[in-house]
Amino acid sequence: MIVTIAQIAAALNARAEGELDLAVAGASEPALARVDQLALAMDPKYAEGLGRGEAQAAVLWDGADWRAMGLKAAIFVQRPRLAMAGLSRVFDPGPEIAPGIHPTAIIDPSAQIGADAAIGPFVVIGRGVTLGARARLAAQVTVAEGAEIGDDALILQGARIGHRVRIGDRFICHQNAVIGADGFSFVTPEKSGVEEIRATLGSREEVRAQSWTRIHSLGHVVIGDDVEVGALATIDRGTVRATSVGNGTKIDNLVHVGHNVQIGRDCLLCGQVGIAGSARIGDRVVLGGQCGVSDNIFVGDDVIAGGATKIFTNAPAGRVLLGSPAVKMETHVEAQKNIRRLPRLFAQVAELRETVTKLLQTGAGTGQTDRGTEE
Amino acid sequence: MIVTIAQIAAALNARAEGELDLAVAGASEPALARVDQLALAMDPKYAEGLGRGEAQAAVLWDGADWRAMGLKAAIFVQRPRLAMAGLSRVFDPGPEIAPGIHPTAIIDPSAQIGADAAIGPFVVIGRGVTLGARARLAAQVTVAEGAEIGDDALILQGARIGHRVRIGDRFICHQNAVIGADGFSFVTPEKSGVEEIRATLGSREEVRAQSWTRIHSLGHVVIGDDVEVGALATIDRGTVRATSVGNGTKIDNLVHVGHNVQIGRDCLLCGQVGIAGSARIGDRVVLGGQCGVSDNIFVGDDVIAGGATKIFTNAPAGRVLLGSPAVKMETHVEAQKNIRRLPRLFAQVAELRETVTKLLQTGAGTGQTDRGTEE
């Protein structure tokens, strides 16, 4: 992974100055950079660190005086985080999965494995599975019968792909994630307490014994192109139709996507988000860490919810949400401010009550007396 | 999985009309149904979809005119979700796990495997394990030493059953779940800050360094009959006695059940619920997604908690809870309404203060003066 400044600049579509054929073997924070590393100093606040590290080249903010910093070369970027995406792609060696199929992998003869696959030890691939070209499956991954996965998949250790799941191209799935477990769907022979309180908003006529009968999951999971699923995340299969995740959506660690859920394109679901069964999520929705979405509701396109927001009711497109229950961000901020101001309000009302009581007893008392006689 | 209308009706204990020997090969939403599929149209709102799909037979709401819909046969049901349970059971082919013991599975010679087992690749079964009849274990499941599992178990890919765990009949365990990890239990040599604030409700005399000594988990986990555990869920072992889960309880994905917890019968714990150590949960309790239960508290029979409810104190039987901290559902709804009404209240109090101030300065001022002289 040794590259020249010129190559990096080309990959970033960025301008470079100085010794363009200087080679670097990695990237680092400025203060920790070794002599063969590219320092990442895309903000003036990192300038000081450059002096402490050993880097001879750096990625700098626009207009930085690289010569004065003692560097031999510099690359200039406009949008640091976007540059990071390009830089990190250049320097990421990726996980080591040996080319070919490891002799311990067990692949059903009916499975179709695309060209240039890299399949690790103890992988198990079921009947009728289709894997696209250049699939990389790390150790101990399982892909159950009938699953179809597109080109360029990267599936890491211990991830579980369930039967008949359909996944697009460039899928990335992290360790121990589970795609296509059965949905959590049970029914009582009689109307259950949950059904009753949903209808009555909280009151119950009588509590009675009930046991749960399982509704099996006949549906599958359909995942678009360019989707990434984090470690230990789950996407359950649908009851009759499929649970679906649109193109470009990214799902973080420990996220739970329930059965029948429909998620649009280019969404971000951050760590530990939970989406209950049959909820629908629009396009470009961003849910911060630990957000929750109730079952059967709709979250419109471009909704953004801050961390730990709990969405119990439909959310219109474009809304920015916060709190539990979720409200518009400014409403939440105002409500919190109001709650903080309550002690003063209680004091003001107590004082008012005292003052008015005294008013009634004294000068205003006359009026009270008058009023009394009128009644 | 080809069955006749008559067979399905018998399985559902439902009435059928038309060509009872018509065979179907699956079920589908009405609009997506192929000619060999049974359309699921158990509510009049699905009638329109029937016209767009190709189904020749359907499950319909009571009283529907199937002939007018162009169908050849129909099955009539009273309680659609209950019918779904029966239908989905009929049509679910279940996961493919080849009969017998896969040659790569490693089973300790002292383990007892019941009749008609299906044990997949790379499964590892420890010393002294007992598995009941008809056990199905998918690839890469591990069952540690001394565990006992009843008849008809279905344990899916990568699930981990810990040592000496005892599980009843008809257990279903989804992918990568962990039953019987050690509890999270640590102690400091001196009283810890946590113990101190629990005693003082928040204040601490002094903060001091402390490191944690491990309390090992000597207890195990006891799980009843007909229990289902979701993907990536955890049930920790007890410290001395066992953590326990009663018959018929269903646990969803990513749920955490701490050490020493006692859970009753026929409960539902939805996705990402967390139950802290030594809490006791009664029978038929339903906890919505992302609920939390504090350690050492008691949640009574038939309690129902909405999504994201955090239960910090004992909850009496039959209570319907919502919010964080959990309160009665109607109290929570009222509190939220009150918070929304605060801006108006602030305005009213401000106006009152102004009015009263003016009252004091004017007509009522006389009274104030009088009062002043009296003091």
Next chain:
Amino acid sequence: MIVTIAQIAAALNARAEGELDLAVAGASEPALARVDQLALAMDPKYAEGLGRGEAQAAVLWDGADWRAMGLKAAIFVQRPRLAMAGLSRVFDPGPEIAPGIHPTAIIDPSAQIGADAAIGPFVVIGRGVTLGARARLAAQVTVAEGAEIGDDALILQGARIGHRVRIGDRFICHQNAVIGADGFSFVTPEKSGVEEIRATLGSREEVRAQSWTRIHSLGHVVIGDDVEVGALATIDRGTVRATSVGNGTKIDNLVHVGHNVQIGRDCLLCGQVGIAGSARIGDRVVLGGQCGVSDNIFVGDDVIAGGATKIFTNAPAGRVLLGSPAVKMETHVEAQKNIRRLPRLFAQVAELRETVTKLLQTGAGTGQTDRGTEE
């Protein structure tokens, strides 16, 4: 695991009386104890249970009259939970992992395995891995290329250690945990809606389409000595620098630690805690179950947060937090009390408004008229 009363007392550094060479084969709750078990009755509330069980020896509270309880021997302890730590260590047989390297384990020839290792079936160890002395790895663990793990590691079934992760001595990692998955870090070519609302606190000029470009994780994870990680917990690798966890910190099941996070020494992170990217957590911080910490903030030393606390802003050292958003514990308790008192406040204000209105209409009305003319 048969030990004498004298041996146990020595292990606990505690005083014993009676037949010190009496042997016991385990520990139990008093009421359930068999004749060969040591009853754990460290509080007078357990005295009654001793009569129902069969134990001949017990661990008792200081000053208990063991002879009157019919026991043959007793051990006296001052701090019961600390005694439990010692007792449970004595009696825990630990997981059974056969000594040596199981023939099915696949270990890269370049890996260095320390003395006295116990490595189970189907374990996969990558290129250049270093494992210290006495490592115990249960079935199906994977350790990716370049990872370094210190002495006395215990890594349980299905845990995933990522490439180049560095871990200290005495590491304990529970089933299916994932250390060193890639961080969740994406960027849009143009400024995203999330960046915009962070800058404007909630308002957006216009909503536009955006898709996410991946920022790869070049950093690794550095974990100190004496760290324990729960089942199904995740610690993501850093973007450029390492995600780090200090000595003595304990992490419970299903916890999510995001990329670049820095966690200090001797912290406790309870079940389902989530820490977003680049947050910094001080030393001895205790986060109760389901707590959340926002990205890029700082939580000071010795902070203690109750269950389900959501920390959105920096928290000073020593603070005790509760609620969402997190506030000082006493502020939260006060706010909840104030919210419960709101119905009375609304009633008081309504009554005041009525009274003042009447005051204005009657005796005080004169004043109002006067005031009117003055303006």
